[in-house]
Amino acid sequence: MFPSFLPSSVARLTQPESIEFASQIQRTGIITSLLLEQIATSYTRQGVGGIPIVFLHGFDSSILEFRRIIPIIAAHREVWAIDLLGFGFTERLPDCPFSSTSIRTHLEAFWQVKIQQPIILVGVSMGGAAAIEFTLNHPTAVDRLILIDSAGFTQPPAMGKFLIQPLGNLATNFLSSPKVRRSVSEKAYFDRSFVTEDAQLCAALHLEMPNWSEALIAFTRSGGYGYLLDRLSAIEQETLILWGKQDRILGIKAAELFKKRLPNSQLKWIDNCGHVPHLEMAQITAEYILDFIK
Secondary structure, X not given: OOOOOOOHHHHHOOXXXXXXXXXXXXXXXXXXXXXXXXXXXXXXXXXXXXXXXXXXXXXXXXXXXXXXXXXXXXXXXXXXXXXXXXXXXXXXXXXXXXXXXXXXXXXXXXXXXXXXXOEEEEEEOHHHHHHHHHHHHOHHHEEEXXXXXXXXXXXXXXXXXXXXXXXXXXXXXXXXXXXXXXXXXXHHOOOHHHOOHHHHHHHHHHHHOOOHHHHHHHHHHHOOOOOOHHHHHHOOOOEEEEEEOOOOOOOOHHHHHHHHHOOOEEEEEEOOOOXXXXXXXXXXXXXXXXXXXX
């Protein structure tokens, strides 16, 4: 039922949308300028019609976070979700660099091999920052941009540069703690009833992939996406900003600031919703997206 490259714990999923989505995850080898070897890249593709919509997930996450929203949108349009380099179920090869630049390089290679036409790019949290950078560097590849509770407006913590061993392992061991991850999940949602055992498994399954810790440390030390602030005004694409009104991860001030800095943008608030509208308010979020792109 499930792809062989997923951790065996995937068999513990209980919700129909999680089981169905996980069973559809694929992998393909992508050649990049980063390595001589192909990078086995995990993704999903559903639906047909229109300009392809491509979803990018958040920090220390995977495409499983789109298990609720993609089936809704795929009933109307072609939809992709890609596990970014160093994250999700995409292969983490030992000699591969893990940084925002390498994420962009890998994403560009995937786009050239698998999609090969302009896309509507949707970025969630850190994926929003990745979407912004990709749009800035490959403007002809992006027809429109959608940011959902996006990172990229503030500088990352300076302490990330100092995650040398053994501090790096201590940090990732802390982050992998079920208690810590549950606490983060509870903060991400406005309605904490969404923090089920199935949801926790979806949020942590990728931790079992080889070299998860090493890749996360390397990306954090690279500095992340703190350099995008002064470049936002260069984005000419129509941009939809969706933001949970009760976001306790990034707060709500950044939403208005994005609106001011992005010259061709509109902001839609989603009430009674935290940091993850695509999970907590999937139907409403999908409707905003479909209305924006029709």
